[in-house]
Amino acid sequence: MHPxxxxxxxxxxxxxxxxxxxxxxxxxxxxxxxxxxxxGTHADRxxxxxxxxxxxNDLRAGKLRLGMGVVPADESDLQAKNxxxxxxxxxxxxxxxxxxLPDAQRETVLLTYVEGFSYKDTAAMLDIxxxxxxxxxxxxxKALAPLNKEVE
Amino acid sequence: xxxxxxxxxxxDGELPVxxxxxxxxxxxxxxxxxxxxxxxxxxKAALSTAFAPLLATAPxxxxxxxxxxxxxxxxxxxxxxxxGIGLGTRLQAPQSGWEMEVAHYQALYVLExxxxxxxxxxxxxxxxxxxxxxxxxxMSIETLNGFEGLTLRRAQVLGFEGQVLIQIAYxxxxxxxxxxxxxxxxxxxxxxxSTTELLGLATATWQNSGxxxxxxxxxxxxxxxxxxxxxxxxx
Numbered sequence: 001m002h003p004x005x006x007x008x009x010x011x012x013x014x015x016x017x018x019x020x021x022x023x024x025x026x027x028x029x030x031x032x033x034x035x036x037x038x039x040g041t042h043a044d045r046x047x048x049x050x051x052x053x054x055x056x057n058d059l060r061a062g063k064l065r066l067g068m069g070v071v072p073a074d075e076s077d078l079q080a081k082n083x084x085x086x087x088x089x090x091x092x093x094x095x096x097x098x099x100x101l102p103d104a105q106r107e108t109v110l111l112t113y114v115e116g117f118s119y120k121d122t123a124a125m126l127d128i129x130x131x132x133x134x135x136x137x138x139x140x141x142k143a144l145a146p147l148n149k150e151v152e
Numbered sequence: 153x154x155x156x157x158x159x160x161x162x163x164d165g166e167l168p169v170x171x172x173x174x175x176x177x178x179x180x181x182x183x184x185x186x187x188x189x190x191x192x193x194x195x196k197a198a199l200s201t202a203f204a205p206l207l208a209t210a211p212x213x214x215x216x217x218x219x220x221x222x223x224x225x226x227x228x229x230x231x232x233x234x235x236g237i238g239l240g241t242r243l244q245a246p247q248s249g250w251e252m253e254v255a256h257y258q259a260l261y262v263l264e265x266x267x268x269x270x271x272x273x274x275x276x277x278x279x280x281x282x283x284x285x286x287x288x289x290x291m292s293i294e295t296l297n298g299f300e301g302l303t304l305r306r307a308q309v310l311g312f313e314g315q316v317l318i319q320i321a322y323x324x325x326x327x328x329x330x331x332x333x334x335x336x337x338x339x340x341x342x343x344x345x346s347t348t349e350l351l352g353l354a355t356a357t358w359q360n361s362g363x364x365x366x367x368x369x370x371x372x373x374x375x376x377x378x379x380x381x382x383x384x385x386x387x
Contacts, residue, residue: 006210094202
């Protein structure tokens with residue numbers, strides 16, 4: 001679970017050091033709130049929700065505004081090892097495009113397309129209607145579509 | 153007329169079955185212009201592939217030591233397992249397996265766990281005799297029950313990786329559970345008493361040839377160290 005959490009955190013904050021901090025803060029909060037976790041429910045959704053709430057609070061508090069620029073495709077860190085270089089370039093471009101999405105679209109894309117949650121689960125985690133998930137994903141698809149054409 | 157949101161949901165397979173079929177028919181019949189579909193086309197597999205390497209670059213967590221609490225560790229352990237941080241290996245200083253196994257077990261004890269067990273001398277004598285036989289030691293009831301402030305409650309036989317693990321359980325005056333544990337171990341080397349904290353529990357460990365020892369419970373490391381020295385001097 002932790003690698004997925006860290007990846008989600010990285011997708012939100014777009015900065016490796018900040019992702020480390022966010023993932024750690026999330027784990028601490030989850031431990032503190034362990035008594036509130038309902039057995040039989042999905043721990044990953046619960047933890048992703050905690051992570052996203054901390055991120056939102058940090059954004060509101062202005063903690064993430066400075067020095068947290070987009071560093072979306074650090075090639076030494078993020079590329080698959082032993083992969084076709086062309087594939088790596090493509091992956092890097094995809095990452096760059098996703099990371100450049102507005103926050104609301106990006107968090108929705110991360111949960112739905114990267115983590116594979118359903119619209120319903122994503123809506124619940126983000127506390128928004130399913131229609132909003134659809135409109136965010138629609139907008140994100142339009143933003144990402146040019147990438148397909150460039151590569152093709 | 154279909155909206156972009158409808159088409160997106162169709163592409164993601166998120167529409168109800170009947171609407172999926174209707175949309176498919178509409179596309180096949182050319183009722184939705186190809187340009188609209190192209191504008192929403194996205195290679196989901198490529199996206200998934202692009203993000204996959206991030207999983208391998210996630211750092212290990214280094215969380216601070218948990219504060220001593222009796223109930224929290226048991227609850228937190230399940231969450232920690234899900235997160236994958238493993239309270240035993242990440243939250244604390246690294247420890248070899250058995251100490252942390254003991255700590256997890258001990259963390260489940262609450263004030264009421266041992267206080268209901270009457271310290272019956274005959275029963276305790278039998279339990280200690282059995283313990284001595286299994287371990288090849290000669291611990292006396294007087295030694296085991298001779299540390300001020302702790303009441304001997306029970307000695308039980310457990311196991312760890314095929315080796316005998318004995319847990320001798322005590323309570324403090326307020327019911328706080330404490331344990332003295334012994335693991336029979338070949339090749340263990342002499343090590344003096346040292347203290348640490350496992351899952352928020354004060355812990356002291358030491359070894360001699362053939363055995364590893366541990367005292368654990370409460371939040372006072374000095375108490376656990378003193379208890380450990382009392383035992384180490386007599387065993």
